[in-house]
Amino acid sequence: MSDTATDExxxxxxxxxxxxxxxxLPKDHEYHTFIKKVVRHRARQAGFTRITTPVLEFxxxxxxxxxxxxxxxxxxxxxxxxxxxRSMTLxxxxxxxxxxxxxxxxxxxxxxxxxxxxxxxxxxxDRPQKGRYRMFWQFGFExxxxxxxxxxxxxxxxxxxxxxxxxxxDIFELQINNIGTLKSRSQYKEALINYYIGKERSLCEAxxxxxxxxxxxxxxxxxxxxxxxxxxxxxxEAYRSKEDKEHHEKVKEFLEExxxxxxxNDRLVRGLDYYTQTVWEFWDKSTGGQNAVGGGGRYDxxxxxxxxxxxxxxxxACGIDRLIMHMKQNNLLPPSKDNIHVLVAQLGDLxxxxxxxxxEALRDRGVKTVGSxxxxxxxxxxxxxxxxxxxxxLILGSTEVREGSIIxxxxxxxxxxxxxxxxxxxxxxxxxxxxxxxxxTPGEVSLGSSD
RNA sequence: GUGGGUGUAGCUCAGUUGGUUAGAGCGCUAGGUUGUGGCCCUGGAGGCCGUGGGUUCAAAUCCCAUCACUCACCCCA
Numbered sequence: 001m002s003d004t005a006t007d008e009x010x011x012x013x014x015x016x017x018x019x020x021x022x023x024x025l026p027k028d029h030e031y032h033t034f035i036k037k038v039v040r041h042r043a044r045q046a047g048f049t050r051i052t053t054p055v056l057e058f059x060x061x062x063x064x065x066x067x068x069x070x071x072x073x074x075x076x077x078x079x080x081x082x083x084x085x086r087s088m089t090l091x092x093x094x095x096x097x098x099x100x101x102x103x104x105x106x107x108x109x110x111x112x113x114x115x116x117x118x119x120x121x122x123x124x125x126d127r128p129q130k131g132r133y134r135m136f137w138q139f140g141f142e143x144x145x146x147x148x149x150x151x152x153x154x155x156x157x158x159x160x161x162x163x164x165x166x167x168x169x170d171i172f173e174l175q176i177n178n179i180g181t182l183k184s185r186s187q188y189k190e191a192l193i194n195y196y197i198g199k200e201r202s203l204c205e206a207x208x209x210x211x212x213x214x215x216x217x218x219x220x221x222x223x224x225x226x227x228x229x230x231x232x233x234x235x236x237e238a239y240r241s242k243e244d245k246e247h248h249e250k251v252k253e254f255l256e257e258x259x260x261x262x263x264x265n266d267r268l269v270r271g272l273d274y275y276t277q278t279v280w281e282f283w284d285k286s287t288g289g290q291n292a293v294g295g296g297g298r299y300d301x302x303x304x305x306x307x308x309x310x311x312x313x314x315x316x317a318c319g320i321d322r323l324i325m326h327m328k329q330n331n332l333l334p335p336s337k338d339n340i341h342v343l344v345a346q347l348g349d350l351x352x353x354x355x356x357x358x359x360e361a362l363r364d365r366g367v368k369t370v371g372s373x374x375x376x377x378x379x380x381x382x383x384x385x386x387x388x389x390x391x392x393x394l395i396l397g398s399t400e401v402r403e404g405s406i407i408x409x410x411x412x413x414x415x416x417x418x419x420x421x422x423x424x425x426x427x428x429x430x431x432x433x434x435x436x437x438x439x440x441t442p443g444e445v446s447l448g449s450s451d
Numbered sequence: 452g453u454g455g456g457u458g459u460a461g462c463u464c465a466g467u468u469g470g471u472u473a474g475a476g477c478g479c480u481a482g483g484u485u486g487u488g489g490c491c492c493u494g495g496a497g498g499c500c501g502u503g504g505g506u507u508c509a510a511a512u513c514c515c516a517u518c519a520c521u522c523a524c525c526c527c528a
Contacts (some may be wrong), residue, residue: 093527127453319528
């Protein structure tokens with residue numbers, strides 16, 4: 001018999017989170033809560049409804065949706081076999097799953113366009129770094145079923161509104177490009193391949209591989225030789241169809257109409273295969289493109305790739321962890337609602353019993369209240385009140401119980417007075433102020449058919 | 452996947468050319484006469500010095516390996 005587990009001398013090794021995967025502690029949740037609130041608010045205003053697709057999908061969803069030869073699929077997916085031997089993947093991005101769902105549930109018959117948003121964790125098996133995690137949070141928007149350039153611009157505007165709400169409006173710059181339709185793009189791809197043929201030896205290893213799998217990616221390689229070659233490579237400009245040009249001009253025109261500053265960047269390609277026409281990224285002005293905070297684009301071909309009929313769509317996604325990073329760097333604090341109004345201190349068993357009721361009454365009225373039931377001395381209870389930075393403490397001892405009164409202590413002034421036990425809740429409300437109460441109500445349910 | 456940096460208390464870090472029982476500040480906790488917080492004072496808990504091996508009379512300290520964290524490249528959120 002082994003008694004290792006019960007041997008008191010054996011120290012149990014503590015388990016940590018897996019690499020690149022982090023807890024969100026209460027302090028950081030104030031940021032998360034705030035950002036989610038902003039996103040929900042802006043989404044609701046614009047008629048978007050929320051969708052949650054599974055964290056785990058069949059690997060084919062992403063292989064097909066994102067593109068077999070993208071970096072995301074080739075080297076960054078969290079893929080494993082489940083017990084039945086099917087290849088499963090934790091979602092590396094949001095769009096492919098949304099489109100899978102769109103088709104699975106026949107959303108093509110919903111009134112077009114279908115406007116959806118999500119706030120979800122995502123996974124990429126990358127080497128962790130500042131602002132880059134293996135599990136990270138993204139929110140994103142998708143508009144499926146219409147191809148007007150105005151929608152591209154409205155997506156961008158939505159992102160701007162959200163950045164503005166977060167106090168980050170001025171620290172990002174918008175980079176845009178137009179990569180054309182699938183057709184004009186494939187002509188361009190051919191031209192690129194022709195250009196690079198015979199020059200393979202000057203390319204880095206990765207680019208030699210890219211040349212036939214995904215030639216567009218040659219353009220944003222940062223290896224010196226590759227970038228020299230790409231400078232001289234044929235420009236997409238020449239292969240843009242009339243339709244592409246019109247689309248692009250309209251986008252720029254609309255952006256100007258909304259006073260949204262942008263930078264044209266003909267090297268911007270995006271790492272996911274499904275994009276067409278307009279693509280964009282938001283870059284940190286100080287560090288440039290190495291840590292984009294969000295990006296998006298039009299993906300008119302994706303629904304078809306996923307097995308549906310030809311359907312235009314546009315969307316964007318944004319990294320919540322990176323937004324938080326930027327808020328912190330700019331000393332922007334989210335509004336906190338975790339402050340406590342009152343701590344109730346008790347002395348003796350009888351008082352403790354009474355306190356349970358008082359605490360309940362205070363909370364029901366919207367007063368944020370904590371008890372100090374586990375502590376014996378009044379001293380340690382008031383110390384706790386101090387640590388919570390509560391403005392008021394209630395003190396109930398055996399004398400007060402006998403008299404039917406309770407002490408209200410103003411922690412800032414250090415003054416206290418007795419009030420009748422029956423009046424204490426309203427007295428506290430007066431002190432805190434009706435407006436500061438936590439009176440959130442979830443809304444009321446109503447009768448009706450669920451479809 | 453490639454390269455750099457760092458691992459000592461819950462946190463931030465000292466720890467001399469190898470030499471007693473490994474330290475500080477903050478935090479936590481308990482006291483400083485009856486039932487009263489913050490400031491101050493005193494005490495306490497909390498460490499296999501990341502892990503394994505090697506050198507040595509002796510290792511937190513030197514060597515090797517390994518793991519973890521972190522930053523950068525690639526790419527992206």
